[in-house]
Amino acid sequence: MxxxxxxxxxxxxxxxxxxxxxDGKPMAAVLSEAIQELxxxxxxxxxxxxxxxxxxxxxxxxEEQQERRVWERTLADGVD
Numbered sequence: 473m474x475x476x477x478x479x480x481x482x483x484x485x486x487x488x489x490x491x492x493x494x495d496g497k498p499m500a501a502v503l504s505e506a507i508q509e510l511x512x513x514x515x516x517x518x519x520x521x522x523x524x525x526x527x528x529x530x531x532x533x534x535e536e537q538q539e540r541r542v543w544e545r546t547l548a549d550g551v552d
Contacts, residue, residue, distance in 0.1 A: 475500070 492499040
């Protein structure tokens with residue numbers, strides 16, 4: 473695995489070290505988990521914000537609901 477150097481504050485390094493010791497994992501693994509968690513949280517927040525905007529557009533939201541109704545009917549068509 474190729475690695476890169478990233479500068480972090482001493483306080484963040486101490487927290488990272490504490491988490492790594494507590495979990496019994498290398499600091500790089502803990503940092504990778506934190507990065508992936510941040511990425512997932514941002515994606516979910518952006519998705520929720522997009523749905524909120526969609527719901528504010530009455531016409532677009534009705535089109536979305538209609539499409540869902542079409543897809544729901546396909547689930548009951550007996551085809552697997």
